[in-house]
Amino acid sequence: MPSDLEGREVQMLDSIATPAIAIDDLTRTFKGPQGRVKHAINGLSLRVERGEMVGLLGPNGAGKTSTAKILMTVLLPTSGKAGILGHDVVRDPQTARRVTGVILGGDAGLYARLTAVDNLLLFADLYGIPYREQKPRIRDLLDMVGLLGNERKRVESFSRGMKQRLHIARGLLHDPDVVILDEPSNGIDPVGARELRALIREQVRDGRSVLLTTHYMFEADELCDRVAVMRDGTKIAEGTPDSLKKQTDGQVVLTVTVSGVGEDHVGRLRALPGVRSVGLTEHGGSQTLDVHSGQETDVTAAVLAELRGLSVIQVSKREPTLEDAYVSLISQDRR
């Protein structure tokens, strides 16, 4: 009797200690043009503890989707390990699949010609949800994602945001312990995106462990306990949103609206004394340069000297925002 109890306790401790998602030194390469090897993920390690929501943040091409797909068991790692609740995605994909909710963003990924209910019923069968539970479960989910009333309409008539909410309902059908969301608010209007974030915060979260990829810092800040920032397949920062914001404490941002700036200019600006990082955003015709520096040095004159000969439209100075912290992180000198 006591030994049995002990065994159970050890098991419980064990399951508490096993993280929801464990990624160790993960690498994934693709063959690029001319047979060159391209690293989509390069030595990534990351943990998502039970009940935690972690954001994987990075610009396009950082390797977020590749990481999500490896965890969803539709892509194999080139090297390294990844596990869901201790189930290795390479050695034991079937068990990993059973406990994982897969929510891939995008306009597609649903049977466009079928209704919302038919889409959910198909996947309810695939996830082995017993018949007597299917209809009530689907009703609950449709209600939760706000699609009740539209459930008999064909998915092809849905807006981008409605499709995304159907993706969420489908991912939660089997009440998974771990949920992976790949860029859920991509391509959704600001109002729809705000509603979607509320949905993710309250419903998706609901006692589950979540990995969410995004390229919006404010989204990660609003939703996540912890954020890992990726660039070119490598993790360049990790911590709570607040701790990442602190990285820009004591900085000022000089914003220059200009045209004709090239990579060589950016390189020279980065080399100026006092400059911490430089971000360049292209608009239709004009460009915005964000030059981060310490409060103690005024770099305005030096920056404008480097831009001599170009048409400078506007110059202003401001306190760094949350987005600046992120931009500053991902645009630091590439090592």
Added chain:
Amino acid sequence: MTAGRLDRLGTSAGFLARAWRYEMRQLIRTRLYVFLAILLPLIFASMAFYMFRGSGKQDAPMSVALSAALMGMWSSTLLGSGNAITRLRLMQLLEPLVASPRSTFLVTLPFAIATSSLGVYGLLVTLGWSAVLFDMPLHLEHPMLFFVAVPVTVVALGMLGLLMASAFILYPTAQSLANFFEFPVWMLSGMLVPISTLPDPVQKISYLLAPTWGVKALTGAAVGNGSAAEAIGMCLLLTCVYLAITLLLQRRFEWLARSSGTLALQ
């Protein structure tokens, strides 16, 4: 059997039935498939009847019509399952389906059965047209055997189509491969010329193909030449063989597709 296992079995069957129904609905709305399954056999039947009339050969009109129908069934099956997988990839559904805890086999099976079921319509249409246009008597020598032979042939063809279409899981560009198999299989399974006129090693390949036995089973039951029961048995046996190979192949192909990243739309 535990309740969990029963639920899994039930929902697997449920998935097959549901996905088959959806796919049929979708296929029937697609002009290309209606053409392949219904008009194409009619065109073949017409050609065959005129050729046979000209040459004065003594084949039963019924076997001419059935061969034509099977050519159509094979085309729609082969192109159908391959197309279905390609379509899933285009709709970006291949990844969520593979990410579900069921085998790729269960996911792809309803497409194969749906496309070859469409061949049944083609069969009925061919027989109907042949009766109307070419005065073919609609007489079945062994009606019971015929009604067994039809579903057995459909399933056998569907499984062969699925086996070949499995390559589509791995290779997004396998379409040309499927087109390549359309004509040789007509030839090898005695739909165009009698198998006995083929060179010896080629005949051996013929006997590994379900359509060969499908033609035999259907004509045997309808016209009474040769043993339909034996051909039905061969169809069943081959179905099991295809099934086993498909299961092995798909497991391997899924792994390779995860490795190459080709489940995604590129």
